[in-house]
Amino acid sequence: MFAREGASVVVADINGDAGRQTVNLITAGNNRAIFLRTDVTSDVDCQETVKQTVAEYGQLDVLFNNAGVICRTSVTETSEKDWDRVMAINVKGVFLLSKHAIPVMAGSGGGAIINTSSGWGMTGGVRAAPYCASKGAVVLLTKAMAIDHGEQNIRINCICPGDTETQLLSNEATQVGQTMDEFLKTASKRPLGRIGMPEDIAKAALYLASEASSFVTGTTLIVDGG
Numbered sequence: 001m002f003a004r005e006g007a008s009v010v011v012a013d014i015n016g017d018a019g020r021q022t023v024n025l026i027t028a029g030n031n032r033a034i035f036l037r038t039d040v041t042s043d044v045d046c047q048e049t050v051k052q053t054v055a056e057y058g059q060l061d062v063l064f065n066n067a068g069v070i071c072r073t074s075v076t077e078t079s080e081k082d083w084d085r086v087m088a089i090n091v092k093g094v095f096l097l098s099k100h101a102i103p104v105m106a107g108s109g110g111g112a113i114i115n116t117s118s119g120w121g122m123t124g125g126v127r128a129a130p131y132c133a134s135k136g137a138v139v140l141l142t143k144a145m146a147i148d149h150g151e152q153n154i155r156i157n158c159i160c161p162g163d164t165e166t167q168l169l170s171n172e173a174t175q176v177g178q179t180m181d182e183f184l185k186t187a188s189k190r191p192l193g194r195i196g197m198p199e200d201i202a203k204a205a206l207y208l209a210s211e212a213s214s215f216v217t218g219t220t221l222i223v224d225g226g
Helices: 016-027 043-057 080-107 129-152 167-175 180-187 198-209
Strands: 009-013 033-037 062-065 111-116 154-161 220-223
Touching: 009 016, 009 043, 016 033, 033 043, 043 080, 062 080, 062 198, 080 111, 080 129, 080 154, 111 129, 111 198, 129 154, 154 198, 167 180, 198 220
Parallel strands: 009 033, 062 111, 111 154, 154 220
Antiparallel strands: none
16 A cells, blocks of 8 residues: 555565565555565664665655464463564564664655554453553553654654454464464454454554644544444
């Protein structure tokens, strides 16, 4: 969706096959995109991704921190290893990429950062303690960064999606011992009567990246169907 609006895109993913597939979809529409294998928990990888982005396109205007994992366990059920993994990907990844992107954006007059939190980052949820904690951290990290870097004309916001049809949702269904159909039947019980689609979240991100939101920063945009 960003590419259709004329953006040159960097797909940063630890999964090479998925990342290259996304790039192929973008370039098939005669839009510009490259893939950079990135482990968002690695400071070296995040720094290099920002560096290569600037080398390829000359600048960095928008950062969309969208990497994430879920762990459907209570505190007493969660291993230290799982806790650390969720925090590293969901929170540390946002910190590291933002840390390296912000100086570049500041040097070119500003930019926009969009972080993916979750509805459960606002309310909590059943048997998802590490996930809820990580997404709550993203909400407040977003607000803190927005305060710190507004003077550099960098707007920083986060999206709080509800259940959305992605691989993460499939993983969640498996973790709670349900088929996807069973999980979707429950997840669809909301005012709009359906779960979200990736396009719903992409449209929200596009808004937060665009001039239409030029006076919006430090906010959480809930996109959950009610």
